[in-house]
Amino acid sequence: MARERKFSTDELFQATKQLLLLQGYEGFTFSLLADDLNVSRGALYKYFDNKEELITDYMLYEMDRFLIELKQIESHRSFEAQFDYLLSLILSNTDIQKLINIGKQIQVGSNQKVKENKHKLEKLHIDMYHYLQNFITLGKEEQRLKSHIPDSLFLGYIFQSVAIPNHFGISPSVWVSSIKEIIRHGMFTNT
Amino acid sequence: MARERKFSTDELFQATKQLLLLQGYEGFTFSLLADDLNVSRGALYKYFDNKEELITDYMLYEMDRFLIELKQIESHRSFEAQFDYLLSLILSNTDIQKLINIGKQIQVGSNQKVKENKHKLEKLHIDMYHYLQNFITLGKEEQRLKSHIPDSLFLGYIFQSVAIPNHFGISPSVWVSSIKEIIRHGMFTNT
DNA sequence: ATTAAAAGTAACAGAAGTGTTACTTTTGGG
DNA sequence: CCCAAAAGTAACACTTCTGTTACTTTTAAT
Numbered sequence: 516m517a518r519e520r521k522f523s524t525d526e527l528f529q530a531t532k533q534l535l536l537l538q539g540y541e542g543f544t545f546s547l548l549a550d551d552l553n554v555s556r557g558a559l560y561k562y563f564d565n566k567e568e569l570i571t572d573y574m575l576y577e578m579d580r581f582l583i584e585l586k587q588i589e590s591h592r593s594f595e596a597q598f599d600y601l602l603s604l605i606l607s608n609t610d611i612q613k614l615i616n617i618g619k620q621i622q623v624g625s626n627q628k629v630k631e632n633k634h635k636l637e638k639l640h641i642d643m644y645h646y647l648q649n650f651i652t653l654g655k656e657e658q659r660l661k662s663h664i665p666d667s668l669f670l671g672y673i674f675q676s677v678a679i680p681n682h683f684g685i686s687p688s689v690w691v692s693s694i695k696e697i698i699r700h701g702m703f704t705n706t
Numbered sequence: 707m708a709r710e711r712k713f714s715t716d717e718l719f720q721a722t723k724q725l726l727l728l729q730g731y732e733g734f735t736f737s738l739l740a741d742d743l744n745v746s747r748g749a750l751y752k753y754f755d756n757k758e759e760l761i762t763d764y765m766l767y768e769m770d771r772f773l774i775e776l777k778q779i780e781s782h783r784s785f786e787a788q789f790d791y792l793l794s795l796i797l798s799n800t801d802i803q804k805l806i807n808i809g810k811q812i813q814v815g816s817n818q819k820v821k822e823n824k825h826k827l828e829k830l831h832i833d834m835y836h837y838l839q840n841f842i843t844l845g846k847e848e849q850r851l852k853s854h855i856p857d858s859l860f861l862g863y864i865f866q867s868v869a870i871p872n873h874f875g876i877s878p879s880v881w882v883s884s885i886k887e888i889i890r891h892g893m894f895t896n897t
Numbered sequence: 898a899t900t901a902a903a904a905g906t907a908a909c910a911g912a913a914g915t916g917t918t919a920c921t922t923t924t925g926g927g
Numbered sequence: 928c929c930c931a932a933a934a935g936t937a938a939c940a941c942t943t944c945t946g947t948t949a950c951t952t953t954t955a956a957t
Contacts, residue, residue: 517933518923539811541732544914555936560916620730659894664884669893671870678869679862693855701892702860704852708903709953735944746906751946898957905952915942922935927928 522552527562531573536610540620543570564628567621571632574618578639581611585646594657597650602695605677612678644670673698713743715767718753722764727801731811734761755819758812762823765809769830772802776837785845792841793886796868803869835861864889 530551534543543566549556563569584604591597605611623630647670654660660669676694685693721742725734734757740747754760775795782788796802809827814820838861845851851860867885876884 516925516931518935520934539730539732541730542811545916546914554934556915557917557937558935561934565916659897661887661893661895664888664893665874665876665880667872667874667876668870668881668884668888671873672867672888672893675866675870676863679859679866681858682862683856683858685856685858689856690859693859696852697855697859697863697892699892699894700896701888701890702851702855702863703890704849705891706850707901707955709905711904736946737944745904747945748907748947749905752904756946900957901955903952903954906950907948908950909948910946912945913943916940918937918939920936920938923933925930925932927930 521554521558527552528573528576531569532577532610532614535570535573535617536613540570540617564626565624567624567629568626568632570618570621571629571636574614574636575632575639577611577614578636578643581608582639582642582646584608585643588646588650594650594654594659597653601647601650601673602677602691602698605674606691606694609677612674712745712749718743719764719767722760723768723801723805726761726764726808727804731761731808736760755817756815758815758820759817759823761809761812762820762827765805765827766823766830768802768805769827769834772799773830773833773837775799776834779837779841785841785848785850788841788844792838792864793868793882793889796865797882797885800868803865 527548530548531543534547534551538544538547545556545559545566548569549559559569563572585601588597588600588604591600618636621629621633623633648666651660651666651669654669655662676698679694681690718739721739722734725738725742729735729738736747736750736757739760740750743750750760754763776792779788779791779795782791812820812824814824839857842851842857842860845860846853867889870885872881
């Protein structure tokens with residue numbers, strides 16, 4: 516009964532992601548997105564009332580996808596295996612932190628849908644910390660993680676590590692193994 | 707011969723910094739800045755042709771200030787002392803990385819002044835790496851830094867460390883000493 | 898007191914984003 | 928075949944930011 520859509524939800528979210536990373540929250544506009552999708556700006560308003568609603572919808576989609584992968588950390592029994600899994604997961608989702616930061620800039624207006632989305636996002640954020648907290652706790656139980664360091668610092672540290680710009684084009688294998696080495700035992704020699 | 711200015715260069719740059727951190731590059735406008743300074747928008751155009759020129763001017767000012775402090779790293783002889791100095795310097799300039807990232811978003815238009823400023827900024831950036839490279843080299847010479855880890859990763863790591871959000875309000879002293887501990891010897895126990 | 902330089906303002910026109918409305922196009926079930 | 932639902936468009940009114948111009952205000956040197 517209906518006409519065929521010119522773009523899929525997936526294409527829309529991919530374009531949204533690309534624009535957000537490139538232009539930032541304030542620089543993101545419906546015009547740019549519409550151009551990317553070869554569609555008129557008005558068409559987008561058929562699906563989203565405004566920028567906030569679109570972006571929070573996208574964030575939920577992205578966060579859902581990430582959490583499904585993160586959840587699998589529990590399928591690894593030892594701390595060491597979970598560590599490896601977490602690191603490679605984060606390294607293949609480098610954009611997530613940037614997007615989370617952009618998400619913080621979203622102002623909740625009067626729009627009800629946006630408020631709901633923000634609440635759902637907070638819930639997912641807590642879910643994320645839940646999985647990671649278990650990971651940290653396991654590490655301390657197995658006495659692999661230093662007991663006197665605050666949990667939140669461990670997590671922050673691991674997340675930040677992957678955001679280091681590889682500006683001089685070090686080969687990925689050297690880069691990743693170096694990062695793991697530093698996270699495990701630091702950059703100082705044992706003297 | 708001239709009327710007294712309603713704002714000093716310092717006030718202007720402070721307001722610019724605050725707005726940039728709060729609103730980001732795209733969200734920054736002359737209107738917001740003028741309001742902050744209790745001055746008309748037009749007045750700002752007496753000093754800067756456009757947003758790019760103002761922001762690059764500000765970046766130069768900020769970078770200059772930072773480099774003067776960084777330069778003093780050379781007054782410390784041992785690697786260990788330089789490490790302590792660098793860490794506390796970076797920890798008291800947490801905004802610098804955010805600002806550097808915002809700086810990357812600046813599009814060079816046709817404006818000649820902006821082109822010059824971007825060149826000067828690149829030069830200062832190289833100067834910064836020069837000082838830090840000496841620091842790394844010293845660390846490797848003193849055999850305090852692991853020799854098989856790429857230099858650029860050491861630097862990226864130290865800079866990223868201070869960007870970790872202290873979301874759960876760990877006390878500054880515990881926070882700082884924990885960060886230093888992790889940078890030095892990692893988060894794993896020695897087993 | 899005059900005056901010229903520097904500082905500041907108010908207002909205009911143009912560009913770009915937003916949200917809405919009235920319209921056209923496509924499509925498959927009856 | 929037709930027609931209603933969903934998709935899409937073009938255009939309008941509104942807002943905000945930009946850069947400029949013509950103007951007023953302050954100030955200190957003469």
